[in-house]
Amino acid sequence: MTETRPDLRNSRGSSICSQEVVEKHDAKHNEENSTSLTSQKLEHPWALWTPVKNGDNYSNVKRFTFKTLEEVFMLLNSETFRSPTGFFCQPFFLMRDTPGHEPDWDLEPLAFGGRISCITVCSIPCMIKIFTQLLLSLVGGSIPHYSKVHGIEFSIRKKPTANNPDAVRTTLRLWLxxxxxxxxxxxxxHTAGIIDRVFEYKPDTWPRPQISYEPFVAYYKDDEKxxxxxxxxxxRESWVRPDGPVTVMDRVDIAYKGRNVRRNRE
Incomplete structure (x- = not known):
C-alpha cells in the first residue's frame, strides 16, 4: 500500500516557515498511524524550530516533532522540506525535544560550550543532501559522541557568483x-566526512567548505569570561558547573576532510 506523505502545510496552504504560529503538525495523522510509527523509535525525540518576528524581536517556534524513523522520512520526503520556499527559506534549528534543549545558547546544558560551524557555497540540491545526511547521522546516533550534540542550527543565503548565479551560502552549526x-x-x-561524500567541489565553481569550532564564550561580555x-x-547561580577545572577553549579550525586539525592559539 502506498503511504500518503503529509506536506506539513497549514490549513491555508502556506509554507510551514511562514510567520503564522504552528504549534504542531497534523496530530490526527500521527494518531491514526501510531501503530506503524512506533515500530522504529529513535533513541531521543527531536524537534524543528524556526524564528518568528514579534515586533522588533524574534522568538523561536516549534514547528515539527518526530520520535520515529518513519516520521523522519515523512519530513524528508515532504513537499515543504524540499521546496525552495519551505524550511530552507529561513534559518531553523533541529534540537533534541527535551527540556533544556531549546534553540538558546544561554542555557545551563550549554554553559561554556560552543558550535562546530560548517560553511559551504553550493547548489540547493547539494545543500539539501548535506543537511539530510547530517540529520540522519544525528537522529540515528551514528555521529561520534552522539549524546554530546545538542542540535543543529541551519541558515542559507543566496550568494550568486559569475559561474553560478544560483549559488547559496549554507551554514550548519552543531551545538555542543x-x-x-x-x-x-x-x-x-565526522561532519567533514559527510560533506566530502556529497559536496560538489569544483576548483573554478565551489570553494572548499570551512569547518571550525566557535565557543559560545566569544559572544559573552569581557567580564563574563x-x-x-x-x-x-x-x-545562573543554581547552575551545576562541569566537573573539575573549566578551560575555556579557543576557536579551532578543522581542515576539510578531517585531514588536519589545528588550534589558533596555543
Whole structure:
C-alpha cells in the first residue's frame, strides 16, 4: 500500500516557515498511524524550530516533532522540506525535544560550550543532501559522541557568483556542551566526512567548505569570561558547573576532510 506523505502545510496552504504560529503538525495523522510509527523509535525525540518576528524581536517556534524513523522520512520526503520556499527559506534549528534543549545558547546544558560551524557555497540540491545526511547521522546516533550534540542550527543565503548565479551560502552549526578538544575534533571530522561524500567541489565553481569550532564564550561580555563571573550572573547561580577545572577553549579550525586539525592559539 502506498503511504500518503503529509506536506506539513497549514490549513491555508502556506509554507510551514511562514510567520503564522504552528504549534504542531497534523496530530490526527500521527494518531491514526501510531501503530506503524512506533515500530522504529529513535533513541531521543527531536524537534524543528524556526524564528518568528514579534515586533522588533524574534522568538523561536516549534514547528515539527518526530520520535520515529518513519516520521523522519515523512519530513524528508515532504513537499515543504524540499521546496525552495519551505524550511530552507529561513534559518531553523533541529534540537533534541527535551527540556533544556531549546534553540538558546544561554542555557545551563550549554554553559561554556560552543558550535562546530560548517560553511559551504553550493547548489540547493547539494545543500539539501548535506543537511539530510547530517540529520540522519544525528537522529540515528551514528555521529561520534552522539549524546554530546545538542542540535543543529541551519541558515542559507543566496550568494550568486559569475559561474553560478544560483549559488547559496549554507551554514550548519552543531551545538555542543562544554567538552574536550578531542570530542570536538572527532565530531568535526565526522561532519567533514559527510560533506566530502556529497559536496560538489569544483576548483573554478565551489570553494572548499570551512569547518571550525566557535565557543559560545566569544559572544559573552569581557567580564563574563572567567568561570566564577559567568556563574555569578543572575539566573545562573543554581547552575551545576562541569566537573573539575573549566578551560575555556579557543576557536579551532578543522581542515576539510578531517585531514588536519589545528588550534589558533596555543
Amino acid at each position: 556542551p562544554y567538552t574536550s578538544l578531542e570530542v570536538v575534533e572527532e565530531i568535526g571530522m 572567567t568561570v566564577d563571573e559567568y556563574y555569578s550572573k543572575p539566573g
